[in-house]
Amino acid sequence: MTNEPTTTLAAPIGQQERIIFLDSLRGIAILGILLMNIPGFGLPYAAINDFSVQPQGDLNYFFWYVFGPGVFEGSMRGLFSMLFGAGMFIFITRLEKRTTGLMAAELFLRRQLWLLVFGLFHAYVLFWFWDVLYHYAICGIVLFAFRRLQPKYLFMAAAFCLLAMTANENKNLYREKAVIRKGELIAKIDTTTTKLTDKQKEQLAAMKEIQESSTPEAKKKKIQKQVAAVTGSYSDLYKERSDAAARSETNGMYYWAIWDVSLFMLLGLAFFKLKILQGEAKTKIYAWMAILGLGVGLPLSYLFVTFDVNCNFNWFEITKTKVFDFYEIQRLIHSIGIFGLIMLMYKSGWFKWLFALLRPVGQMAFTNYLTQSIMCGFFFLGIGLGYFGKLEYHQLFYVVAAVWIIQIVWSHIWLRYFRFGPLEWLWRSLTYWKKQPFKKNSSSTDTMGMG
Amino acid sequence: MANETPIMPVAPVAQQERITILDSLRGIAILGILLMNIPGFGFPEVQTSDPSVFNETGINYKTWFVVDWALAGTQRAIFSMLFGAGIVLFISRLEKRMNGMEPAIYFFRRQMWLLAFGLFNAFVLLWFWDILYAYAIFGMLLFIFYRKSPKALLILAFVCLVLMTVRENVDLYRGKQVIKKGELVARIDTTQTKLTVQQQDDLGAFNGMKEESSKEAKVKKAEKEIKAIGGNYASLYKVQSDKSVHVELYYTYFLAWDVLLFMFMGMAFFKTGVITGNASAKLYWLMFIGGMGLGLLLSYFNQKAVVDNHFSQYEYTKNVSFNFYQVQRMLRSLGFFGLIMLLYKSGIFKWFFAIFRPVGQMAFTNYLMQSLIGALFFYGIGLNYFGKLERYELYVYTGVVWIIEIIWSHIWLRYFRFGPLEWAWRSLTYWKIQPLKKNSSSTDTMGMP
Numbered sequence: 001m002t003n004e005p006t007t008t009l010a011a012p013i014g015q016q017e018r019i020i021f022l023d024s025l026r027g028i029a030i031l032g033i034l035l036m037n038i039p040g041f042g043l044p045y046a047a048i049n050d051f052s053v054q055p056q057g058d059l060n061y062f063f064w065y066v067f068g069p070g071v072f073e074g075s076m077r078g079l080f081s082m083l084f085g086a087g088m089f090i091f092i093t094r095l096e097k098r099t100t101g102l103m104a105a106e107l108f109l110r111r112q113l114w115l116l117v118f119g120l121f122h123a124y125v126l127f128w129f130w131d132v133l134y135h136y137a138i139c140g141i142v143l144f145a146f147r148r149l150q151p152k153y154l155f156m157a158a159a160f161c162l163l164a165m166t167a168n169e170n171k172n173l174y175r176e177k178a179v180i181r182k183g184e185l186i187a188k189i190d191t192t193t194t195k196l197t198d199k200q201k202e203q204l205a206a207m208k209e210i211q212e213s214s215t216p217e218a219k220k221k222k223i224q225k226q227v228a229a230v231t232g233s234y235s236d237l238y239k240e241r242s243d244a245a246a247r248s249e250t251n252g253m254y255y256w257a258i259w260d261v262s263l264f265m266l267l268g269l270a271f272f273k274l275k276i277l278q279g280e281a282k283t284k285i286y287a288w289m290a291i292l293g294l295g296v297g298l299p300l301s302y303l304f305v306t307f308d309v310n311c312n313f314n315w316f317e318i319t320k321t322k323v324f325d326f327y328e329i330q331r332l333i334h335s336i337g338i339f340g341l342i343m344l345m346y347k348s349g350w351f352k353w354l355f356a357l358l359r360p361v362g363q364m365a366f367t368n369y370l371t372q373s374i375m376c377g378f379f380f381l382g383i384g385l386g387y388f389g390k391l392e393y394h395q396l397f398y399v400v401a402a403v404w405i406i407q408i409v410w411s412h413i414w415l416r417y418f419r420f421g422p423l424e425w426l427w428r429s430l431t432y433w434k435k436q437p438f439k440k441n442s443s444s445t446d447t448m449g450m451g
Numbered sequence: 452m453a454n455e456t457p458i459m460p461v462a463p464v465a466q467q468e469r470i471t472i473l474d475s476l477r478g479i480a481i482l483g484i485l486l487m488n489i490p491g492f493g494f495p496e497v498q499t500s501d502p503s504v505f506n507e508t509g510i511n512y513k514t515w516f517v518v519d520w521a522l523a524g525t526q527r528a529i530f531s532m533l534f535g536a537g538i539v540l541f542i543s544r545l546e547k548r549m550n551g552m553e554p555a556i557y558f559f560r561r562q563m564w565l566l567a568f569g570l571f572n573a574f575v576l577l578w579f580w581d582i583l584y585a586y587a588i589f590g591m592l593l594f595i596f597y598r599k600s601p602k603a604l605l606i607l608a609f610v611c612l613v614l615m616t617v618r619e620n621v622d623l624y625r626g627k628q629v630i631k632k633g634e635l636v637a638r639i640d641t642t643q644t645k646l647t648v649q650q651q652d653d654l655g656a657f658n659g660m661k662e663e664s665s666k667e668a669k670v671k672k673a674e675k676e677i678k679a680i681g682g683n684y685a686s687l688y689k690v691q692s693d694k695s696v697h698v699e700l701y702y703t704y705f706l707a708w709d710v711l712l713f714m715f716m717g718m719a720f721f722k723t724g725v726i727t728g729n730a731s732a733k734l735y736w737l738m739f740i741g742g743m744g745l746g747l748l749l750s751y752f753n754q755k756a757v758v759d760n761h762f763s764q765y766e767y768t769k770n771v772s773f774n775f776y777q778v779q780r781m782l783r784s785l786g787f788f789g790l791i792m793l794l795y796k797s798g799i800f801k802w803f804f805a806i807f808r809p810v811g812q813m814a815f816t817n818y819l820m821q822s823l824i825g826a827l828f829f830y831g832i833g834l835n836y837f838g839k840l841e842r843y844e845l846y847v848y849t850g851v852v853w854i855i856e857i858i859w860s861h862i863w864l865r866y867f868r869f870g871p872l873e874w875a876w877r878s879l880t881y882w883k884i885q886p887l888k889k890n891s892s893s894t895d896t897m898g899m900p
Contacts, residue, residue, distance in 0.1 A: 102551075110595050142563070249704060254700055
């Protein structure tokens with residue numbers, strides 16, 4: 001076989017090489033993601049973006065709006081994807097310089113494959129059905145082919161993803177509209193005089209199904225079922241969660257994740273090449289991002305959300321009346337806005353303490369991501385404390401705050417004594433197929449690491 | 452950035468470099484795959500492996516029996532083996548001629564273009580059993596393993612076999628659970644006790660399974676599909692694209708092991724020379740006799756279980772205790788492969804392999820041509836023969852297409868270096884228009900096996 005390329009220089013990134021600011025950004029993203037995920041941990045699925053089936057009240061609405069679709073939704077995941085795209089690039093470029101032949105490509109793919117395995121573990125063992133590691137693993141592999149493109153082309157590819165995503169959303173919208181329209185036409189037929197054909201019966205049934213499932217009663221039933229399963233026995237939980245995970249990894253991956261995740265990975269790659277991600281671009285650029293992003297994005301989000309609110313979250317009504325689904329567009333805009341805002345905070349120099357506080361959290365992002373699922377799983381699932389479906393919306397954020405404090409504290413402590421977080425260490429060891437040094441010491445004979 | 456200059460000009464394989472037995476094998480597999488696919492082209496999905504839906508008897512039933520018993524799954528297996536071997540070949544060739552990461556980059560570009568062609572096959576040519584999509588994705592994963600030793604690859608193949616068998620049986624036992632729960636609920640006297648939401652669901656799932664397995668439901672589904680495919684482009688597109696999406700999501704995700712098993716095997720067989728005919732005749736005899744012998748035996752029982760349960764998924768789930776489809780399919784595939792290699796090694800059948808060689812050299816073109824010809828012949832937008840032919844007639848059609856593909860492959864490759872789609876794929880991968888016309892100069896060098 002072909003001679004083995006040298007592997008002596010293949011090893012994870014050393015402390016000096018890390019781009020410090022990216023770690024802080026990742027820390028923000030990782031804590032921020034819990035804000036987005038906590039409804040999924042604590043509330044029945046039917047209740048998450050549907051305020052009508054929850055305990056009402058201004059406090060709850062405020063939290064739902066701000067930490068949900070109104071302001072932050074999609075921005076943390078977007079930031080995370082951008083960092084992942086950049087990290088991928090850092091990883092491969094570094095290894096290309098230090099290894100020969102195909103080693104860099106092989107190591108990258110091994111890394112992605114192990115990420116895929118962790119993703120499956122996350123979804124099917126830790127029961128977090130909104131796992132993204134699986135999707136990131138796959139998108140990362142696909143994006144390998146785009147790594148070397150100039151920022152110009154990366155932006156074009158990102159634009160394509162945005163278009164594809166929006167086209168997909170609207171294709172689905174209009175398909176549902178057609179079902180409803182056909183069904184309503186048939187419903188008008190006087191069945192005492194004309195008999196319905198088989199096809200017509202089917203179309204009528206399809207429309208009725210959408211109508212039925214949009215009623216509060218139907219939603220409450222769904223919620224009851226889910227709460228019973230999630231707070232029930234292990235096998236009930238397993239069935240419910242594994243079905244959801246499978247859907248996310250098939251339908252979700254295919255229709256949604258490939259565009260949604262790739263869009264931001266490509267942007268992250270481009271921003272990294274333009275030094276925007278590392279905070280080295282002109283303040284002016286970030287200011288424009290924040291102003292336009294939030295200035296245009298927040299009103300758009302407002303429009304998007306109030307549309308649903310005005311229809312009282314009745315999916316049947318929403319489908320009938322909505323003309324254009326611009327979820328991905330508005331989410332992209334306000335995510336860029338929030339990114340710009342964070343960068344402005346960095347450039348101002350007033351928030352050094354904040355970025356320093358979150359740096360270890362970002363260095364151990366992988367560990368922190370999975371431990372969020374472990375902690376929240378323990379708190380909410382029936383096999384743990386069983387709080388699923390029992391908290392009001394705003395109370396979920398007490399859990400978030402508690403987890404944040406735990407994660408910030410233990411990240412600082414852990415990284416004082418060890419080089420990497422435990423799962424970071426595991427992931428690296430598996431990728432390089434060699435046990436990595438674990439304890440922190442003064443010698444710096446070991447060199448690189450994963451970006 | 453890493454320097455990008457290759458040692459030699461980057462280009463596809465010249466004629467002298469091709470490993471001819473692989474071309475012949477691929478030719479056999481490509482024609483064999485049409486044999487497996489033709490029910491998908493000509494019959495409604497429920498009828499493809501189920502002769503009971505429309506009461507097939509006589510020669511139609513016998514045709515189903517033989518194909519299902521002896522050949523099912525074997526062509527796909529050989530194709531996967533060749534694909535795995537091809538990956539090793541492609542990368543190792545490029546590694547000899549290029550520096551650094553170049554081979555990886557070309558490999559991934561090649562796979563991404565294959566993915567694009569797969570989507571074209573599924574959503575433009577509307578062939579819902581397209582495999583290019585899955586092969587593109589799995590090929591990328593296989594990159595990680597291409598340097599592994601044959602032993603490691605065979606172990607990985609074995610792991611895939613185990614996982615696939617586990618998968619099949621997990622599904623079987625999950626189905627049994629649905630039945631058990633449903634039967635329990637069905638016994639409750641609903642005039643006295645009201646059913647809980649969960650119980651209603653269980654009963655619903657149980658009844659749904661029974662319903663779907665019933666002949667009436669299958670016939671209805673089939674007739675609906677025939678109407679849709681015989682209709683205009685919009686209705687054709689809807690039904691076929693829904694089927695394609697289902698295959699691309701579920702087959703790729705849940706049945707990954709089915710494909711990977713043979714890709715790993717192909718990689719191992721290439722490294723040990725087994726797939727190029729360099730192993731001992733004894734090994735091929737072992738594969739043929741053992742594989743076909745044991746495989747046909749197990750297949751017979753596997754098939755009997757399906758027939759005895761009247762092709763009803765419900766009855767099969769209830770009564771069968773172990774599903775060993777993948778095991779017997781693997782054995783028969785090895786048996787088939789062993790047989791072909793024995794014919795090759797005997798040296799008596801040179802003419803046979805010579806006939807298939809050009810077909811295999813243009814395998815990609817021929818695969819997509821099958822979709823195109825199939826679409827024009829069977830779909831409503833074409834000659835509209837979908838659901839109109841009898842099973843044995845489908846195989847007559849297959850024979851005709853075989854002849855067409857054999858003849859035109861020979862003719863085309865007399866004047867051109869590659870098939871048209873091979874040329875397109877290569878040009879896109881190397882992002883440079885490749886020479887197409889055949890001439891005596893051999894200045895261009897490498898390429899795809």
